[in-house]
Amino acid sequence: MAEKTVTLAAVAGAHGVTGEVRLKLFADSVDSLKRHKSYNGAALTLKSVRAHKGGAIARFAEITDRNAAEALRSTLLTVLRSELPPLGEGEYYYSDLIGLRCISTDGTELGHCVAIDNFGAGDILEIEKPDKKRFMVPMNAQAVPEWGNRIVIDAAFVD
Numbered sequence: 001m002a003e004k005t006v007t008l009a010a011v012a013g014a015h016g017v018t019g020e021v022r023l024k025l026f027a028d029s030v031d032s033l034k035r036h037k038s039y040n041g042a043a044l045t046l047k048s049v050r051a052h053k054g055g056a057i058a059r060f061a062e063i064t065d066r067n068a069a070e071a072l073r074s075t076l077l078t079v080l081r082s083e084l085p086p087l088g089e090g091e092y093y094y095s096d097l098i099g100l101r102c103i104s105t106d107g108t109e110l111g112h113c114v115a116i117d118n119f120g121a122g123d124i125l126e127i128e129k130p131d132k133k134r135f136m137v138p139m140n141a142q143a144v145p146e147w148g149n150r151i152v153i154d155a156a157f158v159d
Helices: 029-032 068-069
Strands: 006-015 020-025 044-052 053-059 078-079 099-106 110-120 123-128 132-140 152-153
Touching: 006 029, 006 068, 020 029, 029 044, 029 053, 053 132, 123 152
Parallel strands: 099 152
Antiparallel strands: 006 020, 006 078, 020 053, 044 053, 099 110, 110 123, 123 132
16 A cells, blocks of 8 residues: 655746746645655655745756746645654644544444545534535534544534
């Protein structure tokens, strides 16, 4: 089984004529990108990156002109999950929760986690039931008292 990859950014387009690209960040900050020397299984080698208008501008060793930069549009920049820094107590990476089996506190099988969204007030898990219907639950200690190799959801939050 291949190791999970985590997407830290996506190429939004070219920036200038020398091969720089604009990035949409999925990581906390530009510093998260600076921790890694290469992306996409070493296909892209990061030379420089800086914050720019809510995103970032990056230069990769393999990209030397605007045409090559434009060709990268929509490319996701990924790293192996094992390359990410260790987590503190109560922290999680979204990729660790996606696909996990979900059960309620009363033992009912609920399905699995298919997405995590954040609309500004905190993370929200999207759970797909066996019948393919979906529901959402806030990712907080009251609604989700336990997670690890599965997600346990308080029965009061299950619709």
